[in-house]
Amino acid sequence: MKLYSYWRSGTSYRVRLALALKGAEVDIVPVNLAAGEHREDAFRSINPQGLVPTLELDDGTRLSQSPAIIEYLDETLPGPKLLPSNPLERARARHLAALIGCDVHPLQNLRVQRYLKDPLGHDQDTAHQWSAHWIEAGFEALEAELNASNHAGPFAMGEAPGVVECYVLPQLFGGRRFGAEVERFPRLLELEAATLAVPGVQAATPNAQPEAG
Amino acid sequence: MKLYSYWRSGTSYRVRLALALKGAEVDIVPVNLAAGEHREDAFRSINPQGLVPTLELDDGTRLSQSPAIIEYLDETLPGPKLLPSNPLERARARHLAALIGCDVHPLQNLRVQRYLKDPLGHDQDTAHQWSAHWIEAGFEALEAELNASNHAGPFAMGEAPGVVECYVLPQLFGGRRFGAEVERFPRLLELEAATLAVPGVQAATPNAQPEAG
Structure with missing residues (x-):
């Protein structure tokens, strides 16, 4: 498999994490x-x-959109399951992932930042404040959900990182970049630290990509 | 089951459609x-x-986030499958759904419209133009994907409406509301008309809700 990826793209980072957690070989x-x-x-x-990200399978088939790619990888590859097997737990994992994937990330990506500047006429600071605002709102909801969970942690859904972690780590990376106060969210930082300690995960991070700079 | 829903909420409309396509009984x-x-x-x-939307199961369990609710309904209820059974086709359906669910809808919802007005100081027209811009960009991508598909139509993935239709119909409703030029997308309009002709679907539409006005 090949993954077309950009080091700082949050959605690319999600898929790199999913591949790392599955233990899959991929050419980036x-x-x-x-x-x-x-x-x-x-x-x-x-x-x-x-x-x-675009994932290219060995037969040349190409897949787009990180939520679809991550579910595909989990359905077809061996290795640890990224989604729980119980339908209610699966719904919970997808709910937490969508808190980032639908409620936060779409509001802070590059094309939106650009539109705020032209045609709307805002400066870089305002564009970053916009992003930080939505990121912190989403993190507040997610932190509360994790603190109210019957899973003890550090991971969101059980004994190992899965789909939720694939969304949270890239959003924390984006949050720091745009000046969000990530230190207000200790539960998310605990989840991040525990995930980064899992073998293979460091190689998926933005700064480990060859083109990072 | 109970569904907490608002007639004009696009994500509520998605779940009402999913329930209608599954033939499920629900109290709205x-x-x-x-x-x-x-x-x-x-x-x-x-x-x-x-x-x-919030879905409340008969035992009181509550589910949030429309993508998670729709997948849950498809995994647990009898009735027609909203997602294809083949993993590649499932990835394709989720990709098309995410084009709306991640790339379009989050940019046009109520809290974003409000933020554009206060604190950013834009007027109602600019907020609507913002929404129409992202809706048309997403529809261009989706129309091109459907026209390049090997499914003949009118539906996105086969002989019956499924998850993709649950996202497209609410976004067309939102597009009209915000002044997007939906007539530029005949393939999407064909999909919408065919879905609205399916028994049970009309009752899920915004204007069929008791509180519509």
Whole structure:
């Protein structure tokens, strides 16, 4: 398998984490979003929308959208399950993942930051405050959910990291970048630290990517 | 089962559609977001975050976040499957759903509209243009995906409506409300018309809800 990925893209980081937790072998192909490589013909022939992450299977089939890719990997690869097997627990894991995937991340990604500047005329600081606002609102909800959970921690759903951790770690990375007060969320930081200590996970982090800088 | 729902909430409409397509019996409990009922103690005791939709099972268990609720309903209820059984097709269906659920809807919901006005100081027209911009961008991607599909239509994934339709119909409803040029997307309109003709679906639409006005 090949994963078209950008080091600082939160959705790319999610899929790199899922692959790491499954213990899967994958070739990471960097696509430099900051340099506009995703808009060039070479990558448009891979993904017409110009989106990372894109997962390319060995037969050439390509998959888009990190929530769909992560569920696919969990359904088809051996290794630890990222989603619980019980339907109610699965719903809970998907609920916590969607708190990040639907309620937070879409509001802070690059195209939204750009639109706030042009045409809306805001400066970089306002764009970062916008992002930090939605990130902190989502983290408040998620921290409360985890503190009210009957899972003791440090992970969200049981004895090992899974789909929820695939969403939380990239959002903490994004939160620090945009100046969100991540230290207000000790339960999330505990979850992050425990996940980063799992063998193989460090190699999935943004700063471990060859193009990071 | 009970569904706490608001007639004009796109995510509530998604779950009403999923329940209708599964042929499930459910009591719809209206929560008037425009009147702020979701912030009152009575509803906070049901959902501490004050969010609709919330699905309450017969044993009192409550589920949040429409993507998680829809997957749960499909995993546990009898009736037609909303997701295909083949993993690649499931990934494709989830990809198309996420185009709406992650790339479009989060940018046009009520709290984002409000933030654009206060603190960012924009007027109602600008807030609607913002919403229409993201809706049209998402619809362009989705229309292109459906036109490039090897499924003939009118539905996204086969002979009957499923998870993709649960996302597209509410987003078309939102698109019209915010002035997006939905007539530019004939493939989506064809999918919508075919879904609305399926027995039971009309009762799930916003205007069929008792509190609609």
